Amino acid sequence: MHTTLAHTCQIGKLMPNRKLRQSGRNLWRSASLRDIMARMGHDSPRAALIYQHANREADQGIADAIERRSRLPSASRASARSSGLPREYRPWRARRVPRSGAGMSTEPEPGLAPEDARPRKTKVEPIMMGSMDVTKDGRIWRIGTARDIGWIAGKTTEGLSITTAIPPVFDAYATFYPPDGVSVEAHERAVIDVLTQHTPDQPWWLGYLDTGAHNVVFPLAQKVSLYWNWPYVLVEAGPEQALTWRTGHMRAGNGSLPDLFFPADHSWLVSALWDDIWTDIGGTTTLITALHDNPLVNARRVGTDEDALPPGLTRD
Template identity: 55%
Template sequence: MITRAKDGRAWRIGTSAQVAWIAAGTTPGLTIAAAIPPGFEAYATVVLPFGGEGQDQHDQTVLALLHEQSADQPWWLGYLDTGADDIVFPDAPKVTLYAGWPYVLVEAGPEQAASWRRSDGWSLWKGVLPNLMFPVDRSWLVSRLWDDDWTCIGGPTELVDKFLRHPCLQARSVTPGQDATPPGHQAQ
């Protein structure tokens, strides 16, 4: 088991075994399956706030809804190594997902998801959340691909409905074969 120290504790670093289900289930393209494997009850995209305004509230809302769903288990947090983003553990081994993108994967939880990444101030819609999050039981998956200004989510209908109904989030339901690009946005 590979670990890295932070906050006075050793954190487990993930391997390709933890993300094999994502790698095997996603396909390049514009559908939700580019980010989220098939098999979940429901899917949605959630637009990120532009210009940083409302980003903290957005991030806190997302984490609260996910924590409510999976409070009793650890989460896997994935930090995409773009060369510019904070990946929290820069010396940790990486896993490869999607179009060959390297991620640092760490077993932690919502508290770490909210606090580990620093905001660099250069992106107008990035926030501090990890690029990839899912609980150990894989009951939901949240993924923000490379340059997209929205997040994709797959999970139980009850969870996705909470995202769709929340007044602080701009979310829309998508089906597995549908273009996941939110209206007015452009896939990169």
């Protein structure tokens, strides 16, 4: 499809730069890596891969699950236990009070948490309530929904300031990235240590941006949309999982941190946008000061009216 220069310029006036580039990226989804690099203006294969929104492993996993499901009897497909999906992707069921009756077992079905136990002879169809449970490390984790990011979605601004990533609701803001001479592992551990010290014990929501080139931990899980309709896998976990669940993200080849994460009380928010090689944070003044004072974190305070680009870095 060819577009005139005038038409392209008109589109550019209506769309923010990030959204325009990624729309083009999706149009060229089936193109080769060399074609994408040429048309998107990338100098490196890494940048082109980030923008090539096609996770072949996830696509294959979904196709395999659908094929397994299609081979099962209809009665079995209605059961989460026999859905054909891997056990870690079975849907959350609405809890129901079972009717009393002889010979009815209250043993939980395989793959369901004990609190979701129901008598096996009670006919209850699986119900999706906008939520899903997944299993990993021998535990059950909840996948988030649009409701869990409602305080972020639509609250950010257009432009180059930090409020493009972080809603303007916090007392202070900063950016951070690994300083010279410090490993990514040491840097990210320091970030988590400071956040943990200034956060009461509670769950953290971890968001993994599905770029098509990076591990999102649960590729078959439902996703939520943020910013320019970017897809995130959002899971309720904690600081330990933030450091251990994956290796490799947009900002560093061997980094582990999620692309977006925050505690249940919304007292701070960490977010790294798709195009950026640094990370943004908003929180209390005390927290931002503690991050700034730790040399391993390399945090720089920024105002909501400043360009968030850290000195010495460039935008891709």
